Amino acid sequence: MARVIVLGGCGVVGSVVVNVLSETSDFSEVIIGDIDIEKAKKIATDLGEKVNAVKVNANDSNSISEAIDGMDIVVNCIGPYYKYEKPILQAVIKKGIDYVDVCDDTGATYDALDLDKAAQDAGITAILGLGSSPGVTNILAAYAANDLLEECDSIDMFHIHGGEPNEGPAVIGHRFYCLSNPIPIYIDGKAIKVDPQDSEEYEEEVEFINLEGKYRVYPYPHPEPITIPMYIKDVKRVTNKGTVLPERYYELTRNIHSLGLNSKDPLKIQDINGNWCQVEPYEFAIRYLIKKRDFLLKELDFGEPKGCVKIVVKGKRRKTMEERTYVFSLVSEGVAEGQALGEGTGTPAAIGALMIQRGMVDKKGVIPPEACIKPLEFLSIMREVFKVSENSEDSPLIFQSIDGEGNVETKRF
Numbered sequence: 001m002a003r004v005i006v007l008g009g010c011g012v013v014g015s016v017v018v019n020v021l022s023e024t025s026d027f028s029e030v031i032i033g034d035i036d037i038e039k040a041k042k043i044a045t046d047l048g049e050k051v052n053a054v055k056v057n058a059n060d061s062n063s064i065s066e067a068i069d070g071m072d073i074v075v076n077c078i079g080p081y082y083k084y085e086k087p088i089l090q091a092v093i094k095k096g097i098d099y100v101d102v103c104d105d106t107g108a109t110y111d112a113l114d115l116d117k118a119a120q121d122a123g124i125t126a127i128l129g130l131g132s133s134p135g136v137t138n139i140l141a142a143y144a145a146n147d148l149l150e151e152c153d154s155i156d157m158f159h160i161h162g163g164e165p166n167e168g169p170a171v172i173g174h175r176f177y178c179l180s181n182p183i184p185i186y187i188d189g190k191a192i193k194v195d196p197q198d199s200e201e202y203e204e205e206v207e208f209i210n211l212e213g214k215y216r217v218y219p220y221p222h223p224e225p226i227t228i229p230m231y232i233k234d235v236k237r238v239t240n241k242g243t244v245l246p247e248r249y250y251e252l253t254r255n256i257h258s259l260g261l262n263s264k265d266p267l268k269i270q271d272i273n274g275n276w277c278q279v280e281p282y283e284f285a286i287r288y289l290i291k292k293r294d295f296l297l298k299e300l301d302f303g304e305p306k307g308c309v310k311i312v313v314k315g316k317r318r319k320t321m322e323e324r325t326y327v328f329s330l331v332s333e334g335v336a337e338g339q340a341l342g343e344g345t346g347t348p349a350a351i352g353a354l355m356i357q358r359g360m361v362d363k364k365g366v367i368p369p370e371a372c373i374k375p376l377e378f379l380s381i382m383r384e385v386f387k388v389s390e391n392s393e394d395s396p397l398i399f400q401s402i403d404g405e406g407n408v409e410t411k412r413f
Contacts, residue, residue, distance in 0.1 A: 001028030002072040002357055006062075010034040010043060012166060013102060013131070014077035016346025017353070020385055022047045022073075026357045033067045058084045066092045073353050076101040077346070079170045081108035082177060089115055089126060089366070098123045100352040102131035102345050105177065106184055112366050120365040127361070130318060130352040130369050131345035132241065132309050133330045134223045136330055138368055140398045141224070143375035144313035144326040151341065154237040156325060157224055158206050158217050161332075161344065162245025162309030167293060169286045175244070175253055176262040176282070183221040186238035194219060197258075204241065204291040208308040211397055216385045217241035218254075222313040227368040245295050245306065253289060261285040307332045324405040330397050351381045369389040379413055 004021055008014040009032030022030045026404035030047075032040040033056035036151045040053035053230040057063040058078045064087070074092050074101065085101065085108035092099045094116060103109060112128050119126045129135055132166050137157045145152035185202065194202060196219070205214040222240040229238055244250035256262070262285060266278040296302075309330040317324040330344070355361050355373065363372040379397070386396065402408050 002229040003029045003070065004073045004075060004353055004357075005031040005033045005054070005068055005071045006077060006232075007033045007058070008077035008079070009065070010036050010039045011077055012164060012168065012171070013346040013349070014075075015043065016343050017075050017077060017350045018043065018047070018051065018332050020347060021353060024354060026354055027072075031071070040201075057094050058088065061087060061091060064088055065095070068092060068095055068097060071095075071097055073098045073100065073356055074264065075099075075349055075353050077349070078104075080104040080174055086111045086115070088151060090118075091193040092126065093122045093124060096124055098124050100124040100130050100349050100356065101126075101128060102135065102190060102349050103129045104131060104134055104222055105174070106181065106221045106223055106226060113227075123364055125356055125361050125364055125372070126366045127352050128366055128368050128374075129173065129223050129227075129354070130349050132243070132330070132348060133157055133220075134227075134310060135345070135348045135369055137224055137240070137311050138228060138370040139174075139315055139373050139375050139378055140229060140233065140311045140328040140330075142310075145315070145377070147234065147323065148318060148326060149313070149315040150321060151234055152235045152313060152316045154312075154314045155224075155228060155232065155239075156237070156312045157222075157240045157314075158208070158310040159220075159242035159307070159308070160208055160211070160215055160217070160245060160274035162249070162353050164220075164303045165305070167290060169290075170375075172253070172286050172289050172407060173282075175306035176257055177259045177283075178221050179227055179254065180262065181221050183219045184223075184225045185219060186225040189234075189236050190231065191225070196221075202239070202241070206241070206310070208310055208331075209329040211306065215243055215247065217243050223368070228370060230280070231368070231371050246300055246302060248300075249289075249293050249296050252292060252376045256285050257287065305332060308337050309344065319390070320326060325402040327402065329398065329400070332396070347379075347382070347385060348358040351378060351385060354381055383413075 006014050006017045006028045009018045030051045032053045034040040044051040044053040049342040056067040074289040082105045141155045199219045202219045206217050218243045220240050224240050225238040261281045263281045310330040313326045397413040400410045
């Protein structure tokens with residue numbers, strides 16, 4: 001039987017992957033690879049004999065190599081990806097092991113794509129960015145563009161989430177990274193990069209099918225505008241925009257970043273006793289935001305985690321060539337009620353590992369989801385994971401078809 005290791009398996013995303021894979025019969029052993037070995041052992045014990053734990057230090061190449069030795073599949077959930085994607089993927093290629101990750105950093109995406117030939121030569125499948133966004137967004141966009149439309153004009157992706165029980169430093173660090181780097185946008189058939197400070201003209205108010213009102217979404221430096229134009233012929237626009245709930249929390253994050261408090265250059269300050277010490281603004285900002293987020297969640301009586309990923313694909317319908325808009329909404333309700341970042345990102349990665357193990361992905365190299373995953377097969381396993389029938393009204397995926405006159409047909413996948 002097959003063995004799979006989930007790197008970062010104690011984290012918000014990685015723990016979801018571990019849970020999903022441990023409940024299937026596809027793997028004889030699921031291994032949690034994490035720096036926090038005590039927590040990893042506890043999770044393994046709670047999940048049963050099939051799950052084991054091993055300590056992994058992502059800053060040590062030997063530790064990574066030893067942990068993945070003998071595995072059939074590696075699922076990488078260790079962030080930030082701009083730091084750990086390349087060395088981990090290089091180790092996996094060297095070992096000749098199939099691979100899935102949830103990489104959502106643009107710089108790391110370019111680095112990973114540069115390893116495509118090496119992965120092909122090693123004969124492995126390395127699926128890049130199989131989370132919620134990127135991941136589900138790529139798969140559903142490709143389904144609409146390739147299977148439902150004759151001509152695809154635009155693909156716009158929107159995401160919103162918040163209220164997870166825990167939000168660690170790596171998540172906030174990733175947001176600082178996003179706010180510090182150029183944002184790839186594919187517009188008018190050309191790839192451009194937008195400075196986050198100059199992105200106001202691309203911001204917009206968006207409705208989500210499972211949330212009341214409109215929400216301001218901001219251009220995000222996610223990989224879809226990089227990879228999708230490579231595989232969707234003649235598409236004119238590809239954008240990715242999102243926000244975080246509560247909105248006041250995300251506004252605070254953006255303001256703290258704009259003030260330069262994401263700096264890692266230490267400042268010399270006096271404490272309340274008059275003693276001099278050094279404080280790194282970045283570390284202060286992280287701790288302050290974590291504390292402030294907890295306060296806001298209580299003050300707003302936020303409730304269960306919630307979120308939605310919305311993919312809007314426009315073009316000309318097959319055969320009739322009439323104008324058509326297809327909207328996919330992956331929501332945190334129904335069987336996915338109370339789920340947001342962790343489940344929304346971790347579940348697709350787990351499905352990717354299952355698809356590789358079941359022989360449903362045959363392409364080799366470093367490849368994004370839209371280039372190697374058959375959408376209907378992915379959705380079939382998603383229903384299996386969520387334990388819903390094909391006709392269930394509890395499915396978390398809502399599909400809308402909108403004709404040129406604005407008539408809407410809605411159904412659940």
